[in-house]
Amino acid sequence: MRTLLIVSHPEIIDSYSQQYFLNGIKDFENVTVHHLENVYPAGNIDIKKEQELLREHDRIIFQFPFYWYSSPPLLKHWQDVVLEEGVTHGPHGGILAGKEFGLVLMIGVSEKEYQAGGSEQFTISELTRPFQAMANKTGMKYLRPFQIFQFPYTEDDQKMDILIPYWQKLTMENNDSLATREKWLVDQLEYAIKHSDHSNEENILEHAKTIMEENQSTIDDLKIVLDQMYHR
Amino acid sequence: MRTLLIVSHPEIIDSYSQQYFLNGIKDFENVTVHHLENVYPAGNIDIKKEQELLREHDRIIFQFPFYWYSSPPLLKHWQDVVLEEGVTHGPHGGILAGKEFGLVLMIGVSEKEYQAGGSEQFTISELTRPFQAMANKTGMKYLRPFQIFQFPYTEDDQKMDILIPYWQKLTMENNDSLATREKWLVDQLEYAIKHSDHSNEENILEHAKTIMEENQSTIDDLKIVLDQMYHR
Structure with a gap:
């Protein structure tokens, strides 16, 4: 199984969490790390190349900081231009049909706030419906999101405990x-x-x-x- | 009551729906139309100016085409940079507290598909939770979204019928x-x-x-x- 990890973060160099997780997987041979802001600093996405990448992988993961309950702008732009009816998906299927899709979310607020009565009022499942709907529309199997809450405030030994399930989310059979x-x-x-x-x-x-x-x-x-x- | 209509559309000139609705309100003196891609073609948002605009209006509306169940990238970028803790919102309130917030969505798929069992599987209410959560977080009252389904395919006399409730959404007491x-x-x-x-x-x-x-x-x-x- 080959995994395409599409990372979107406007200031990844400054992100301790992103660096920590990406460092841990740099030797993984079945994971292609694809940081959009790095590949396309001017935002001009190579649509054919992206569709080819999708074709070559079995599991597609979006990894991003969960600002305002959604993805960074460049990842939304990627969705708008790369996901093309008749190519990636459509009534007669497309290159995404049958693949797996998952989210890896870096979240700045604590887990307990994501429920009715919490400061965020809604669950992560509710707030990520647009991505679940995208998986539905493109015929991909939606995996449980991998949620990392307030990583910079996590104790060092607990950080280690998050790495293994992260690796599993990227590479282990679902x-x-x-x-x-x-x-x-x-x-x-x-x-x-x-x-x-x-x-x-x-x-x-x-x-x-x-x-x-x-x-x-x-x-x-x-x-x-x-x-x-x-x-x- | 003054309304700030923040429009986001990457190719607004080509959008029949956007032109139709914006034409109808060009004489409205209490509505400020603010098309982000027009004001910031290079994407460099003037944060202070935007916060000043928010301050001057009582109702904030986001109007955009509902691609991949969310806003165009520039509007997400606007959220990420303009909504600033301690200024627009925060534990001690901010300039948005007490204002009203609404969505005007141009939707390409028919209304009946937005439900369990339809091709989109989820309702518009479910898919727009990130915006509802934003209104919640910033202390704004969330209005019912104004949804325009498949406008270009609508008969001419029915188009007229959509204009009045659109004007009401922008200017009428809630x-x-x-x-x-x-x-x-x-x-x-x-x-x-x-x-x-x-x-x-x-x-x-x-x-x-x-x-x-x-x-x-x-x-x-x-x-x-x-x-x-x-x-x-």
């Missing part, structure tokens, strides 16, 4: 069963061994430990069930 | 009681007489007839009720 997570982990370990890349090792090992513990707990649960059946 | 509508009509007539402006006369007269008929029907209803009470 199925969070234990089997899928295990397979993903084995792939990561094999990749890490092959490339002797030590940068992410600590996270991967920590995560491996968690998966093994979960495995152990699943086995324990099964044992209890078997035990009860046997003594019934 | 209250559609018969009394409010009558007062609005009297204001329009007085204005038309004062300025000897014949361009909108036909519509206004047609509308006057409707209001008088409604009035007559209200009086008839009241008579029936009185009659029944009297003979009980």
Whole structure:
């Protein structure tokens, strides 16, 4: 599976969150990072090239800071010019049909405010309907959004905990069963061994430990069930 | 009441709908038409000037074509730079607090598709939550959106019927009681007489007839009720 990560951020150099997450994936060979403001500083989007990129990937992710409950202007411009009826989508299908679509949102307000009675009044699901509607219209399967709340205020060890699910959102099959997570982990370990890349090792090992513990707990649960059946 | 009509359309000259509606209001003295792409062709928004415009008006309207369930890029850029915490809004209020906010949407798909099971799957209310959330955050009262579906395909006599409620959305007190509508009509007539402006006369007269008929029907209803009470 190949993932196209379309990043939109008008001042990405100054964004600690964006730098943190993009740094963590720079060695991922199945993820194409495509920062729009960097590729098109004057805003003149190469429509054919973008449609070709969409064609070459299986999962499309929009990653952006969630200002005023929507994307930066350049990503909206990208939608307006690249998503072309008869090419990307349409009554007879298009190049996006059957692909997966997801959002990675960097959010400046705390999670609890995104509900009725909170300062933002609406949930992230409600506020991102325009993107869900776009996935619907273009025939893409809409994935659960990946939401990162107030990242700069997060403690360092908690930051690490957000990286693994971020990597999974980009590269793991859309199925969070234990089997899928295990397979993903084995792939990561094999990749890490092959490339002797030590940068992410600590996270991967920590995560491996968690998966093994979960495995152990699943086995324990099964044992209890078997035990009860046997003594019934 | 003064209304600031912020219009965003990347190719307004080619837009029949935009031209039609903007032509109809060019003599309205309490409406400031502010077309962003025209004022800022290079996208460099004068933040102070925009905040001053907001300060001077009581009702703020965003008028734009509803592409990909959101606004054109320049209007999003306007939101990102003009809406400034501590100036336009904030925990201690701001210049927008207490004003009214509304949307005028030109929509290319027919109304019946905007519901569960329709091609767009969601209602306009659901898809415009980001704007409702903006009104909430900035302390503005959110008005019912004014939605114009497939205007170029509308019959000529039906187009006329859309103009009056459009003018009302821009200039009438937010209250559609018969009394409010009558007062609005009297204001329009007085204005038309004062300025000897014949361009909108036909519509206004047609509308006057409707209001008088409604009035007559209200009086008839009241008579029936009185009659029944009297003979009980």
